[in-house]
Amino acid sequence: MTYTKVLLVLGIIGMLGIGAFFLPKGADQKISKPRVLISSDIGGTDPDDFQSMIHLLMYADLFQIEGLVSSPFGNGRKKDFLDMIDLYEKDLPELIKHAPSLPDPDSLRAVCKQGTILEAPYQGFSTATEGSDWIIKCATKQTDEPLWVLVWGGLEDVAQALHDAPKIKEKIKVYWIGGPNKKWSINAYAYIAENHPDLWMIEANATYRGWFMDPESPKNLKGKTYYDNFIQGRGAMGKNFKNHYGGEIKMGDTPSLAYIMNGDPNEPTGESWGGSFTAIDRSSRVIFDGNSTSNDTVAAYAELNWKFKGPDLRIAKDSVCFTLEISNQIWPGYYLGNGTYGVRYSSKKPEKGTYITKSAIPELDAQTGQYISTTPWPGKPTPDDYRLGPNWYSDKKEPELYIGDQQGAKTVSKHREVFLLDWAKRWQWISK
Structure with a gap:
């Protein structure tokens, strides 16, 4: 073995030794993949x-x-x-x-x-x-x-x-x-x-x-x-x-x-x-009892939750009873029990939105309103916000x-x- 190769081998051994020295005691030297x-x-x-x-x-x-x-x-x-x-x-x-x-x-x-x-x-x-x-x-x-x-x-x-x-x-x-x-x-x-x-x-x-x-x-x-x-x-x-x-x-x-x-x-x-x-x-949420208007400013990405009153039907909770349309897209609205109906929505960006409902139930049909969503997210605190943990x-x-x-x-x-x-x-x- 030449002198140069000896130095190379000794260098590699030294580096391995240093690496092992800095590993925690008993640590598995195999790095796990996520x-x-x-x-x-x-x-x-x-x-x-x-x-x-x-x-x-x-x-x-x-x-x-x-x-x-x-x-x-x-x-x-x-x-x-x-x-x-x-x-x-x-x-x-x-x-x-x-x-x-x-x-x-x-x-x-x-x-x-x-x-x-x-x-x-x-x-x-x-x-x-x-x-x-x-x-x-x-x-x-x-x-x-x-x-x-x-x-x-x-x-x-x-x-x-x-x-x-x-x-x-x-x-x-x-x-x-x-x-x-x-x-x-x-x-x-x-x-x-x-x-x-x-x-x-x-x-x-x-x-x-x-x-x-x-x-x-x-x-x-x-x-x-x-x-x-x-x-x-x-x-x-x-x-x-x-x-x-x-x-x-x-x-x-x-x-x-x-x-x-x-x-x-x-x-x-x-x-x-x-x-x-x-x-x-916290995660921004606003609950509307009835319709919202263009005076209602909410955070983009917040949960908007509209609740409407209607007949007290003998049907299962979470039954779809109406739809809500925003920008030619449709979301289902559900029966929540005790004559209350609800639908949720979240804007994907800052926007001025207008919605209208459709339903065979007269009280839920043709409900209309507006909202304005803005950044930053989360927005100003409201009593409806979800409280989140530390992570x-x-x-x-x-x-x-x-x-x-x-x-x-x-x-x-x-x-x-x-x-x-x-x-x-x-x-x-x-x-x-």
Whole structure:
């Protein structure tokens, strides 16, 4: 052995010794990967979940993927996950040369589960699903590592799991892409905020938008040019990517995964690719007895809860008796008992809204009104607000962190360039 090789070997031994010296006594030197479960509305109303799923699969070597739960708004089903895994399987022979610990496709198929296909009724939960049961099963594994539940759609299956097994909140950490998902999932959200305020939760209502609002990005990393520069023609996943938004980068759910890829995920107020957040101790809610007017200003992302009086019917609570229409979208209204009827809504952004009800019950038909929602979230305290525990986080309020009217969005957009360049390296692993 030459003198140079001896020095090299001694140097390596020394570095190993130093590393071992600084490990805690008895510590397992194997670094565990974050445990991840995705609840997604893939295949539902927004095609960006397909883009986020492709990204997840390309980085799957960094995580223990324990669940892929289909919780759609609309037509999405578990099969949409399976279809994406089929594409991943085609590209895997090239990817695995660079990331040998990428998971076997069959192991991913085994954790695909069907969640609810209906929104939660007014009470916020309904009946158990394969998906909600799987959340419970994963959360109750004997391990000290938390289960990161990344919610890319509605909270229905999470709410159901918490209802059926409340103890799981001691084992899970939730990062939820809220905003428009909160609008559609407001009943499940209300149940969690009221009954499980001690949940560890990141409620990202606007921060995530910094991922696709890219006014300061270099030209080659713009949402409309990234596909042509880095993805086009690369394998089965690259070809499929073009099917969603014409290849324009949106991937609005990806910040939830990016959050645990870079930075300390146990410190939501710190820096990470998935944003930086602030602790909130209340969730804005306003209850209207009857109609609201344009004089009613509420916080964007708040729960708006209209209650109307009508006949005292002999029907089950949570029966749908009327609808509420806002901006050509319709929400069901429910019978609450004792002649009271209610409907919830949450605006996905600051807006001036007008609504109208429709019902076969005369007292509930053609009720109309307005409201104005503004930032920041949460808004001014009201007696109706949900009181939250010490581990609930949401969008930062500082004006300099807004992009337009999107609160906290710059805490994501500031990392967009380095994140996209990192992903571009992985696309290079797949040949054209």
